[in-house]
Amino acid sequence: MSKILVIDDDVDMCLLLKRFLSKNGYEVTLAHNGKKALEELENAEPNLVLCDFRLEDIDGKELLIKIKERYPRTPVIIVTGYSDIKVAVDVMKLGAYDYVTKPLFPDEILLSIKSALQKSATKQENVATVIMPEDDSKNSTKSKTITSGQYIFSDSPEFKNILKQIDLVSPTNYSILIYGESGSGKEAIAQEIHKRSKRKDMPFVAIDCGALSKELAGSELFGHEKGSFTGALNQKIGNFEIANGGTIFLDEVANLSYDVQVALLRVVQERKMRRIGGNKDIDLDVRIIIASNERLLDAAKKGKFREDLYHRFNEFSIEVPPLRERKYDMMIFAKHFLKLTNDELSKNIKGFSPEVEAIFKTYVWPGNLRELKNVVKRATLLCDTEYIMPTVLPFEITNFTKLQFGEVSEEATSNLQVRQADPAPPVATYSAPVLPEPVFTKQLEINEHSLKGASIDAEYEMIVEALRKANYNKSKAAKILNVDRKTLYNKMKQYKQFNSDL
Numbered sequence: 001m002s003k004i005l006v007i008d009d010d011v012d013m014c015l016l017l018k019r020f021l022s023k024n025g026y027e028v029t030l031a032h033n034g035k036k037a038l039e040e041l042e043n044a045e046p047n048l049v050l051c052d053f054r055l056e057d058i059d060g061k062e063l064l065i066k067i068k069e070r071y072p073r074t075p076v077i078i079v080t081g082y083s084d085i086k087v088a089v090d091v092m093k094l095g096a097y098d099y100v101t102k103p104l105f106p107d108e109i110l111l112s113i114k115s116a117l118q119k120s121a122t123k124q125e126n127v128a129t130v131i132m133p134e135d136d137s138k139n140s141t142k143s144k145t146i147t148s149g150q151y152i153f154s155d156s157p158e159f160k161n162i163l164k165q166i167d168l169v170s171p172t173n174y175s176i177l178i179y180g181e182s183g184s185g186k187e188a189i190a191q192e193i194h195k196r197s198k199r200k201d202m203p204f205v206a207i208d209c210g211a212l213s214k215e216l217a218g219s220e221l222f223g224h225e226k227g228s229f230t231g232a233l234n235q236k237i238g239n240f241e242i243a244n245g246g247t248i249f250l251d252e253v254a255n256l257s258y259d260v261q262v263a264l265l266r267v268v269q270e271r272k273m274r275r276i277g278g279n280k281d282i283d284l285d286v287r288i289i290i291a292s293n294e295r296l297l298d299a300a301k302k303g304k305f306r307e308d309l310y311h312r313f314n315e316f317s318i319e320v321p322p323l324r325e326r327k328y329d330m331m332i333f334a335k336h337f338l339k340l341t342n343d344e345l346s347k348n349i350k351g352f353s354p355e356v357e358a359i360f361k362t363y364v365w366p367g368n369l370r371e372l373k374n375v376v377k378r379a380t381l382l383c384d385t386e387y388i389m390p391t392v393l394p395f396e397i398t399n400f401t402k403l404q405f406g407e408v409s410e411e412a413t414s415n416l417q418v419r420q421a422d423p424a425p426p427v428a429t430y431s432a433p434v435l436p437e438p439v440f441t442k443q444l445e446i447n448e449h450s451l452k453g454a455s456i457d458a459e460y461e462m463i464v465e466a467l468r469k470a471n472y473n474k475s476k477a478a479k480i481l482n483v484d485r486k487t488l489y490n491k492m493k494q495y496k497q498f499n500s501d502l
């Protein structure tokens with residue numbers, strides 16, 4: 001039986017999740033704060049962690065880093081409110097397996113948990129993805145072996161331009177620098193270049209340099225000999241060696257420490273490397289593709305990245321535009337992700353309603369294709385109509401226009417300021433429908449014109465607003481409303497029903 005650690009400072013949410021997950025065959029441990037969570041991780045050794053992003057004693061990002069440092073192989077699913085989506089997409093880069101948004105839908109959580117547990121059974125390291133040629137037995141390494149997904153194209157000018165560059169550079173041995181926002185498809189391009197190159201029958205190794213700890217980065221990249229440092233209990237083959245003959249993709253390369261950059265320069269210049277603690281040079285024939293969402297020359301000017309390394313890598317560069325600037329491609333990708341999810345869930349959702357298409361084109365997609373994929377996966381799961389309708393889209397997407405004009409909550413508005421820092425968000429023209437409130441639904445019959453009705457309405461709105469601000473954490477909502485938890489519960493009961501699904 002798989003063990004799940006649920007971390008949430010909302011005691012009721014924890015209990016609901018415990019009941020629901022236990023019913024579905026999981027053994028569940030609870031922790032209401034970060035400190036307890038780290039203790040439970042050691043005691044209970046869970047197979048998966050479901051972690052609320054906002055805890056009172058620790059920031060979700062900080063906790064995730066701690067969990068990943070100590071238990072890199074344990075998948076973590078982040079639970080987040082609508083106003084934290086951008087952050088949630090970012091924390092996936094720190095090694096979270098997935099994120100689910102509140103209000104929680106049981107089927108969505110179960111799907112994410114099942115797929116995380118399935119993947120973690122075959123996955124040993126989370127910083128490297130290795131795609132091996134099918135019959136390669138020589139390279140049966142410690143990293144995960146996957147089959148690459150289908151790469152799709154469109155005939156938009158932006159895509160044709162990318163494709164032309166892929167075609168041009170693939171047969172060469174040039175090092176390549178790919179620029180683009182998080183989730184915009186940089187790794188997918190690197191894989192496509194590898195598949196079209198002479199190296200296609202050798203491994204493709206992708207490393208997320210942002211997820212490498214400073215201490216272990218050298219060993220991950222170059223390997224180590226047994227006993228070369230405390231904790232080096234066995235010999236380890238590094239990812240450069242695994243990629244020998246093939247392609248290595250270094251994502252977020254500017255995150256590598258200065259020391260590792262020096263070692264990397266030697267590899268690039270001399271095409272040789274040594275394992276840490278080793279005394280033998282190993283010849284390397286590896287094509288290097290690097291990606292960054294920050295300009296490396298700027299990083300070099302700030303002293304964060306070695307300029308000589310930048311010039312070595314910059315033999316050819318590709319710019320991937322953000323999804324919001326690729327309106328034509330958007331629906332092609334949406335349909336592709338719908339098809340993948342239909343197959344995965346054995347469903348037959350035919351497509352997207354015109355309203356959904358309009359919403360997609362208005363939204364700014366801070367998490368780019370990765371976010372679109374998650375949104376389509378979730379919508380397909382929740383959809384019980386022929387076409388995907390706005391009601392199964394996340395709140396922050398259907399209410400994007402309102403959030404932009406500060407009509408929803410202060411918290412959402414402050415989140416929007418982060419989004420506005422992104423280059424050229426389009427001017428919103430679509431007035432999105434308001435989703436029915438799925439967690440907390442007003443059920444009282446109110447006579448619209450009575451004074452009592454008006455005050456009940458106002459009270460109801462205040463409670464909903466406080467719950468949203470508190471990310472549906474009732475203790476925090478009670479604090480905002482300046483009432484005790486019990487009073488809030490009674491009020492909620494009065495307005496009826498708290499997430500009956502869970």
Ligand SMILES: Nc1ncnc2c1ncn2[C@@H]1O[C@H](COP(=O)(O)OP(=O)(O)OP(=O)(O)O)[C@@H](O)[C@H]1O
Pocket residue numbers: 093149150151152153180181182183184185186187188189251336369370373
């Ligand atoms: N042309 C494509 N065809 C099909 N799927 C794609 C394509 N481009 C990207 N994707 C999918 O979109 C998602 C995000 O892409 P990818 O991981 O390549 O982005 P990235 O820019 O490397 O992200 P990050 O910088 O955060 O690592 C992945 O699930 C990927 O499979």
